Amino acid sequence: MTPLLTAMLGALLASAPEEAPEGRFSVVPFLLPAYQPETSFLLGGAASLVHQPPASRGGRESQVMLAAAASTRGQFTLLLQPDVNLLEDRLNLTATASAARFPDRFFGMGANTRAEDEEDFTPIYFELELSPKWRIAPRLYVGPTVRYQHARFTQVVEGGAVQRTRGAEGGTTLQLGLAALYDSRDNTLNPVTGVLARLNLRGAQGAWGSDYAFAVLRLDVRRYVPLPWGPRHVLAMQGLVELRDGEPPFYDTGRLGGMELGRGYLEGRYRERQHLGAQVEYRAPLFWRLGGVAFASAATVAHDLRNLHINDIKPAAGVGLRFAPMSDVPVNIRLDVAYGSEPSFYLNVGEAF
Template identity: 30%
Template sequence: MRGFLLAVWIGSVFFATSAGAVNRTESAVKKRNVAAADTSVVASAQQQAPAGRSGAAADSRPVPPETLSVLSEETGVTSGAVPVVTKELSVSKPDSMQGKTHAPADSMEMAVDSMSGDSTVKKGFFHRFYNYFKSANVDKTLTKKFDFSIIGGPHYSSDIKLGLGLVAAGLYRVDRKDLSIPPSNISLFGDITTTGFWLLGVRGNTLFKGAKYRLDFTTYFFSFPSAFWGIGYDKGMYGTPGSYKRMQSQVKVDFFFRLVPKFYLGPSVSFNYIKGKDFSDISLLNGENTQYTNTSIGVILMYDSRDVIYNASRGIYARLDQRFYPSFFGNKGAFTQTELIFDAYHKLWKGAVMAYDFYAQLGTGSVPWTMLARLGGSYRMRGYYEGRYRDRQMVEVQAELRQHIYNRHGVAVWVGAGNVFPTFGEFNPAHTLPNYGVGYRWEFKNKVNVRFDYGFGKGENSFLFSINEAF
């Protein structure tokens, strides 16, 4: 966030300085004529102004406004007029004229130029910059086919260290006449960090006319110098991590048909290619391959009554995702994965939303190490290194209080817990890992939050920057 604000400040100084230089150049050209004109105008004003009446009505014409193109295309706002400079110079009281016109004409004009050039352009830029973000917070999908915005900033986490992320977010409506359906969204996201991690991806969802159909999609590519502790709770808790580079590509598409209001059923397909290389301790793989290609087909049953998909304040989201990875799809060994999600949202008091999340990933069969459930990350068990604890089965729960503070600003606090285990018969409550944290929210666009979270786990913690709420 500090890096983002610094960039804004540098940009404002650049534009203000450039605009000020332009105004000073123009003033030098005008100065010869204005200096002579002011003397005659003052004398004329003293002779013509009626007693007890200001001459402003006769000659209070504003200086023509300068314009800047910065952000004007997005906001539709150009620079405001330079402050009004009237020629009568306090002629409403002729007796006071002598006390206000002793300054030489050149110095008077330079003062006017300085005011109308540097100061006003600086104020004008920040005013336009403010208007840009103010307008970005308005739902424009009713008047625009595509409401597009970009935001970027620095971030830090324990696994990928210091990085710079960029998100280009867009909101749109298939049917702009139906206000009962939330806007659809799409995000192009990229990231690069000091560890050599890079990421590029696209995700989004589209709600079709009447919400009879829905399309969710995600695709990404990344390279990640990572740590690997091995498989199971004990390896993650007591083991010594090795290093390797994880390269992954994923494409996932879900299409839903509405059965009855709020209930959806549909097919899902996914493709994952994961390759590990440069292992410092290959024995941690227990003889498994270093790379796998996995393709699945599945079915999803979903109930969704959320008011806003990506930032809900009320409603329920429940999802059962059953995936099959048969060997005839090119998988090394056949296996299945079941994913369960249950989220609930309700308002507590003014500006407060309580959100609950239950998540389970259950695998059976020959699940490769690349497809095991991994605890931690940016959405659940925030604060844990993603993948330190991994196994066939995982369950997680969390509760988060989100409080709006003022204007676009808000905060969040959460608590949670998670557990990884190979089978239900080997579930050990003593292996449950705690989680808690605090975060800041800034509403970048209407109902689209940028979040800064700091999560704490057992023996580790991390800072996270992301777009949209965690769940």
């Protein structure tokens, strides 16, 4: 989902208390109006609850993101996404709970679909993902992961491309697997240096109550390099490998584009079992609490790895502004403009990666 956000209505800032022995909690909420053709006018809000451990003790920050949006046509999305560190960083708990009824566009499968084949449909999703990971070595966490998803579709074109694609009837999947996390970042909210690597291996089987049988390998690696010509000048890099085996439904395949990797493309403009991408972003302070970024990305999708072709790579680039509502909490509100297949605007809390 990539709405064209018109402006930010306001930012309501919670005052930060004095540092206590258990650390400090801060809240960064905001409201924003938006407009996109599929939804008409949209009002959304988000809030980040941030915990910063005492500087004298060190440790990793924790964040819980809550976001919601509703439109004048009765569409909605609701997201709760914690990333919490417990037991003096011996346990990392990440989770996602979401529900959405939001319009989408389907162009077919593969890297060579045509814009004129666009077909509207409205999915309804319920999703829950949970991944507790224990530290087994310095900066390395490993643990189980479980992902439940239920999907159904409304307002589907009768006899159209969606109805002819695997997964058109919706259904339920339960994926079980293993997750690993390596994190050497200096800050989990807005890093300047370090590496973050996430590996997920999951599978779905009919015996587990899933309507589809397939396996997923997802590797997401990010590197942050401080640049020598000033503080807070950072080169951020990301690489993504997302591979599937079996026959997943079309709505659970790789989706190129969106608010993170592939800004400039509608999320899901290109879909397939295999999804590869990379991006780089230069981040620099401007003045006061404002910063600027410039970014570029390249990504592609394919049914099988042997079908990958250099001509199918989709490039994109853009620039953005960052605003830190609180001087002592490293969470930015970001506004990006990018061009891939068309100009796109993004307004959100936190960095793209």
